[in-house]
Structure formats: C-alpha cells, structure tokens
Amino acid sequence: MKPKFGVVVFPGSNCDHDAYYATKKVLGYEAEFLWHKEPDLKGSDVIVLPGGFSYGDYLRSGAIARFSPVIEEVVNFANKGGIVIGICNGFQILLEAGLLPGAMRHNESLKFICKDSFLKVENKNTRFSSEITKDVIRVPVAHGEGNYFTDENTLKDLEANSQVVFRYTSPDGDTSLEHNINGSVNNIAGITNKQGNVLGMMPHPERCVDPVLRNDDGAGVFKSIVKSLVN
C-alpha cells in the first residue's frame, strides 16, 4: 500500500507544492492537496500542514488559519491517533490549534532567518525520526517567528517525556546556546505531542529530500512516517 499524504492548502501557504513534490515525486508516495475551505481529509493517512504565510500572518502566525473549516477535521484526525506533521507555518498553526503546547515569538534577532540549520536528532524512537540514520542532520530554516517558548512546567514535561525530537546544534552536535539560531527555549526545533502522533518543526525537511539539491537529509522524516504506518 502507498500511504497518502494530504497537504492542506491555506490561502498564503507557499510550501504546499514543495511538500507535495517531496512526498509524491521524489519519495514516490501518494499525495493530494486538501483545500482549507473543505472539511474533508479525502482518506489521507498523514496530514501535512505546510509552510507559508497563511492569511498573510499579519496577525499572529497561524492565528487565523486555525479557524479554517479543515482544521476541525485535522484535530479530530489527530485525536484519533492520525499522524499530523506541521512544518514552519504548519507548526505555528498546530500551536494555535492546541495540538501542541507552547507558542512562537519573533526570532531573537527580530529578523527573518533563512539558512541551513543543523539539527540534533534527540529522540529516534518516534514516528517521525526512526529512519533517520545520522545523529545531526542539515535542514534549512526560513522563518521570522520561530522562537519557541513555553512555560517551565510544560518544558519539563516535554523533556521528561522525550517529546523534543530536534534541537538546534553545531554541525558536530554541540547544543550550546551559540548554536541556537532563533532563541527557542532549550534550542527546540521540533516537538511531538505526548501521544507521539503529531510533530511540529520549524526547519523544512521537505526542502532537502531531492538529491539534485545536494542535500537529502530531510527524507528520513517522511520515511519514518511511512515506516510507522506500515507497521
């Protein structure tokens, strides 16, 4: 069976084509676009909330998108254990929708940042990371509001439950503060929910899947998802 990735298209999504291309054309899975106005997941096995600027993000990133008709379905799907991955703006929407804890602030530099980030894979026992072979992967970031924040108790819970999957690091795995590119607490780049079926991450794994772009470190994320479905 070919698992099907449902890529939600909000007005202002701009990484929707990239997620579609990475999963369908490069990795060979099924993929379909899901229009935000239609509360129908069309039988998707995995939901992707892609990057972009939903509704322009003139308010707070993701704050309006969470009210889109499709989101209610996504929340139901997630609550039933369905796999949801939110990338960049998708992560922000998951926070706004309450599927993941915490909030995003503007980057510490107050500037948009686009560059390759190095991510330490903190937990390889998740449905999003089991097939990642390297300990540190190189994945581009492109965001203005990626400075993850949460209160101390939640942070303790996240760490205690090993919900932190990716942390900003140096190329050789040093997660000290100087390698924190945007000010996120504990260098957090990606987390799952407690149940482990919802992942939010600011870096863009879908941008590094095709070897022609000279980096396919992101492919492991999608391969892990598929592996967990097949199992």
Added chain:
Amino acid sequence: MREPKVDLQLALEHGLTEEEYGWICEKLGREPNFTELGVYSVMWSEHCSYKNSIALLKTLPRDGNRLLVGAGEENAGLVDIGGDYAIAFKIESHNHPSAVEPYQGAATGVGGILRDIFTMGARPIAALNSLRFGSLEDARTRFLFEGVVKGIGDYGNCFGVPTVAGEVFFDESYKGNPLVNAMAVGIVKKDRTASAKAAGVGNPVMIVGSSTGRDGIHGATFASEEISEKSEAKRPSVQVGDPFTEKLLLEATLEIIKEDLIVGIQDMGAAGISCSTSEMSEKGDAGMKIDLTKVPLREDGMTAYEILLSESQERMLVVAKKGKENRVKEIFDKWDLQCATIGVVTDDGILDMSYEGEDKVNILAYDLVLGGGAPVYIRDTKEPAYLEQKHKFDFTKISEPENISDAFKAVFASPNIASKRWVYEQYDTSVRTNTIVGPGTDSAVVYIKEMDKAIAMKTDCNGRYVYLNPKEGTKIAVAESARNVVCSGAKPLGVTNCLNFGNPYKPEVYWLFKEAIKGMGEACRFFDTPVTGGNVSFYNESPDAAVYPTPVIGMVGLIDDVDTIMTSNFKDKGDVIYILGEDYEEMGGSEYMKVTHNLVEGNSPHLDLQTEKDLQDTLLDLIGKKLVKSAHDVSEGGIITSLAESCISDGKNLIGAEVTIPVKTREDFTFFSETQSRVVVSVAPEKIDEFELFVSQTFTPFTKIGVVTGTELKINDKFVFNLEELTGLYFNSIPDKMNVTL
C-alpha cells in the same frame, strides 16, 4: 467635488510641458477635462512613456537567439529553453519610492516585477535584486539599507519566491538616491502564455485582485522627477504592498489562464487603470467602454481622477472571453479576491469612461501610449568635462602601500567586497525546492524540475566604471554578468536591463546614457544575448549630486546537464590553481583605489569583446568536460580577492592555497587590478595534462599559479593570511556596521 479648471498652468503642475499640453489639445481637438489631464500626465510621464529613451532603446538587439517575444511587446521577456517551456524574466526599478519610504518602496518593487512575470502566465521561480546605497558610515543610509532589505524579504518570503542572487554596492554617490532594482524569473509552458492585449468586441473587461484606494496616486509622475527636499511630501505617492493578496492573485491568475478563459491580461503598476486600459486597447487595436462606478473601492468619495490614477497594488485588468465571466468570478471568489466587470471591449479605439453617470474620459488609446501618440524625444548630448580629467590620472604617482597585507584586509572587509550574508539570510532562498546554488557565489542556479535542467542568473553593474567610461563600463556589465553565469556552467541566453541615470534634460547625463546604450548594444550583439526588455529610470539625482550612471544587467543562462554545475570555492587539497586570461594592471575605478586612497579616477578597465567571448567559450567547454573543479571570476578587489573568496566563501569548509602571481610592475597593481576577462579555476592533479592541452588549443591564455593546500592563503612566499581572520573580516563586516545604533 468641483474639478479644478484645466489650463496650461495646471498642466505644468502635472509635469507636462507647454509643448506637450499643446499636443494634447491638438489631438483632442479641445481642452482636456481634469480627469483626462490626469490620465495624459501619467501616461506621458517619463516612467510610462519612455519618451526620452525609447528611440535609443530601439537600437539594442531586441530579437534573435531564443527570444519568443520581442523586447517591450509584452510585460516581460520570454526566452525558449527547449522542450515545452520558456523562461519569462524582467528587471525594474523602484528607486524613488525607496528613497522616501524604503520598506514599502522596495516591497512594492518586488510585487510589481512579480506581477509582470505572472501576468505572462509564468509562475515566478526566482527573484533577484540589485541595490545601491551611500556609505554605511552614514546613519540614514543604514536606515534605508535596513528598510529596503526588510521590504524585499517580507514581500518575497510571504509570496513564496526564493530570492537567490543580486548585488549590493555602496558608494557616497548613491547617498540621497539609492537604487533598488528588482528582477524576477518565471517558468511557463510555451502554449500557455498570456498576452497583454484587448480584443474581441463585446468581451468583458474585468478588474481583479485588490480594491482600489487612494494610495500611490501620481507615483509615475513622482518617479519622473529629481529627488529633492520636497520629496518627503511625496510619501503618499508610495504604494503599500500586500504580498498575501499577491500570492492569491498569482494562483487565481494562473488558473484563469490555464482554463483558457481570457483574451488578455495586464497587471496594474504605474498609472493603474489608465495605463492598463490604454495599453491593452492599443495593443489589440481596440477601444474600451468603462463604467468606473463598478470598480471596487477601498474608500468612499473617490473621484474618477483618483480611481484612474490610483496605483493600489495587487490588481490586474482582464479581458475575458464573452460568456466566461462567471467562471472567472468563481475562481476569484475561491481565492477571496475582488472581481468586477467594469466594461466591454469596443472597436473604435477610444477609451470611453464614465463615472456615476457622467462622461469623464474620451481619448483615443493610441494617443496615450508608448509606440503610439506619446512624445518621443532625442535629447541634446554633451560629453561631460570631468572625463578628460579623470582619464589623465596617473596611478604611478600613487605610492605603494607600506603594508600590502593590511591594504588587502581593508579591501576584503569593504562592504562592496565582503559577504552579503547579512542581506540574503533575511531572504527565503530555498522555497520551491529548486535552489541548487544560492547566493554567495558567482551566480545562482535554479533547478527546472519540469526538464531536469537548470538556469543560472545574475545581475551586474559597476557604476564607477560606467561613470569613468560609459560605453566600456556598460560592455563590462554585460560581459561580467555573462561571465558569472558561465562560471556556474551556464550558456548565456539573454539579458534584461535596468538603466538608472540622472536627469535626461541635462546634456551630460544624456551623453552618458547614449554611450551606455552603444556599449550595451555592441556587447549584447557580440555575445548573442538579446535584450528581452527592462526598464529606464531617469532623474536619479539627489540634492547633493547625480548618482553614477548605472545600467544594471540581469543575465539568464541555461545549464543542460545539472551534473556540470560549477561553484566558486576550492574543493580539495592538491588541486592545481590556474588563472585564465591576462592582467594589464588596471586601477581605474578599482575598489582598491577607493578603499585605500578614496579615489575614483582614471579610465575603466578595457574590455575586448573577442577576448571575453573566447574566455567564456573556453571555460564553458572546460566545465562541460569536467576538467575544472572550481571557477571564480576576477572582478572588484582583483585576483587576490578572488583567491581569498575561493578559500573561504563556502563559510563552512575553509581551505587554503599557496600561489605565485607573476608581478608586472607593482605588487599592489597586480594583486588589485580589475582587468576583465579573467577567471581563477582549480583542476584535479590527475587532469592537469588534459586541462593544459585543451586550453592551449584555444585563444585563452592560462598560467599555473599554485595549489590548493593547508589552512592559509600564501601569496608569492611573502604574504600569508590566516583563513579564520579572513573569514571574520569577510562575514562580519556588514553585520558589524549594521549593529551600530541607528
């Protein structure tokens, strides 16, 4: 509202001349009313009519090679890249708005050029920008620089186009009048392009996208005069950008084109509805009957004059096929955008517009537009007196520096040479997952998934060279941009140009313009890279002084085999370093003379077109045969800068080199000379015989100068540079300057 009485005085206030006002009355057979005067004034402004440039622009090579539409025929140039696909690209200036309102000025510059691309039916796949500012030591310059970069980033990032290449140049000459030139590149199936013409009597004319407000009224007129103390008052003439709406407009526009629902489409930029209705009508030998009452408005009480002159962004004028208007409306509804039918196409060539039941405009479309009734002037020219003085300058009288190492470090840390990472990290460079080579090397390389090919692109111009020798300097701009794409392994296809000059009514300025056009024509013919279109921006003068004449070239090249893509950094220890081309110790307009002696003197470097062409052909063959592992051209900062960049520009993997550069007369001249037609390459040791044999059969001279090795850059056994130190100078120079409190 009572309209002002139209007379000569009012026409002059609208920026028209007495002569032009006379022609308007003659063409109409009467005096224009207030609304018509407004329409004429924007359509005959320099910005829309190209009245002082079009005669000379027509001397440029505007067809041939792979051009699918001639220059100026559509909103952007269109170049065949084989198979079913073509590339649309264009560059445009937004200098004046950016000078008074850097954030919105730059943002709407990006928005405008993106619309020019997708109004052709092409999906934008890359953006570039060419920026010029005063010195970063100046607080207002830092304010402008910060705002422009943020404006470009916020617009392109939200829209979802990767900003992959460009240039930033700092010189006091641009202090009061920064140059902000935005370029965009798009891809389109050849059988799915759209045209900017109105045709078919009775076809509905629709306005789509944003509603129309009072922003940007007379933007085109503002862009057609010099910047002065009074320019601050023109801040309301700067439009306000909404990249989110633009993104929706893109998707909706491509859908209506894909479904074949329309006859023609044109974006609304300068002069808004006036320009789009008149140009589309004229192009289709048609007219339009328009009811302005039907235009969706942002605010109450707008007059016909304001509606016609509004430059509200993110709007398009569409001529739909009759009967398809409902489907067009459905698509715009889906994207939550405005869509209103405001009139029909007629066959009398007349723009007949009414508002709230009153006739407002009755003008022959032909009379308004470029290529029709708009004035065409050839201005007086006079060679500027400074040139002779400059050319006489004797560089041998300048003493050698006491410490060449220190001189080099100063040059390498100059913001013109130093890494622009502070800029491009604020731009999304990898969205759309096509960016194979991003900013920070000779040219950007973007993958064309549809064809498994890639295109390389770059903008280039050195205004100092053009100031010292407009013809030669412009030839260099063409040559260097071509050389840059060749260094990435691409064959140059064509250019777009953005000609930034001063006031054309000053004979010295017009002489510079004319010479620059001559140089561009010669070079583009020689390299078979036709000019696909572009933009002229006159009146780039601030109260202090005129800016350097700056004809920016945007070059696009094609890479057939993505395995041959080349980059500029050294790869492996043991690789042998060669220089292709020959040095003539040329110091005129060099970064070295500016940084160490604050001099912009002498003549520009010389450019021999045949030598340059030979070099590019040779290099392209070498890359195709995989005989070189890196290629980096020698330009500002000389060979020493090129070598240092190849050691460190990767930013992550530093790799040293040991070289011996043959000195002709003086070490500083040799190291910092900006002689053209030179490229530094590195070759795997097992390939050097094959490499040398191949190059010796070409007309391109080559010299073995050293080897990739160690962790330092060592030159002529004398000068040793620590790579960590060079990295610090190169990457921290601009951030350090920008971290100063404004």
